[in-house]
Amino acid sequence: EAGVTQFPSHSVIEKGQTVTLRCDPISGHDNLYWYRRVMGKEIKFLLHFVKESKQDESGMPNNRFLAERTGGTYSTLKVQPAELEDSGVYFCASSQGTPGLGGFYNEQFFGPGTRLTVL
Amino acid sequence: LAKTTQPISMDSYEGQEVNITCSHNNIATNDYITWYQQFPSQGPRFIIQGYKTKVTNEVASLFIPADRKSSTLSLPRVSLSDTAVYYCLVGRYSGAGSYQLTFGKGTKLSVIP
Numbered sequence: 263e264a265g266v267t268q269f270p271s272h273s274v275i276e277k278g279q280t281v282t283l284r285c286d287p288i289s290g291h292d293n294l295y296w297y298r299r300v301m302g303k304e305i306k307f308l309l310h311f312v313k314e315s316k317q318d319e320s321g322m323p324n325n326r327f328l329a330e331r332t333g334g335t336y337s338t339l340k341v342q343p344a345e346l347e348d349s350g351v352y353f354c355a356s357s358q359g360t361p362g363l364g365g366f367y368n369e370q371f372f373g374p375g376t377r378l379t380v381l
Numbered sequence: 382l383a384k385t386t387q388p389i390s391m392d393s394y395e396g397q398e399v400n401i402t403c404s405h406n407n408i409a410t411n412d413y414i415t416w417y418q419q420f421p422s423q424g425p426r427f428i429i430q431g432y433k434t435k436v437t438n439e440v441a442s443l444f445i446p447a448d449r450k451s452s453t454l455s456l457p458r459v460s461l462s463d464t465a466v467y468y469c470l471v472g473r474y475s476g477a478g479s480y481q482l483t484f485g486k487g488t489k490l491s492v493i494p
Contacts, residue, residue, distance in 0.1 A: 266424070295481070295482075297482070297484075304484045304485060304486060305425070305482075305484040306484070307481035307482060307483065310480075310481060318481060320481075321481065353424050353425075354424075355424070355482075368480075369427040369430070370427065370482060371427070372423075372424025372425050372426065373424050374422065374423050374424055375422075375423075375424055
């Protein structure tokens with residue numbers, strides 16, 4: 263079974279440019295998450311899709327970030343315009359089913375990440 | 382979300398059992414405890430999850446005392462390939478259909494021959 267894939271693996275752009283990151287979740291996984299780790303900091307949650315709907319986007323830093331998941335399959339995360347502080351590693355994760363009441367959640371499978379460098 | 386505290390780093394010789402303890406003093410009733418492993422240039426990988434007492438799978442054991450204010454990840458007979466960063470996470474289903482993971486700094490485990 264193929265895991266979560268992300269493209270590109272590494273992107274270097276200049277400040278002010280636009281970059282689009284792509285994530286292909288594991289087939290059949292309704293839940294898709296975006297996380298990121300900026301330099302020297304912890305991995306932080308950005309948002310969560312259930313199929314094509316944004317379930318929780320409380321972690322999105324500002325309106326320069328736009329995430330989409332048309333058709334409920336792959337997802338894109340666009341940064342426009344990119345700033346220096348956006349540099350970091352962007353992870354995508356997917357899980358199946360629905361997080362259950364009482365605290366149990368379904369295991370999230372992470373992709374290898376996209377390393378974004380903004381110069 | 383409960384804050385977790387774990388050692389920044391640990392060293393171990395090959396073949397030894399490694400125990401990594403995580404404290405989470407303000408864990409809530411509905412919180413589960415989850416451990417992830419991350420190798421360089423890879424995304425985190427789920428290891429084990431538990432609520433109380435002991436959970437064991439093919440790669441690790443998780444010990445959770447009755448007060449649940451701490452947990453210990455136990456890796457039996459580590460090998461060089463177990464060198465990685467280990468994250469302890471505490472979280473709960475938000476009730477709004479989302480379950481965001483909150484990562485701390487993790488424990489960098491170095492296994493030496």
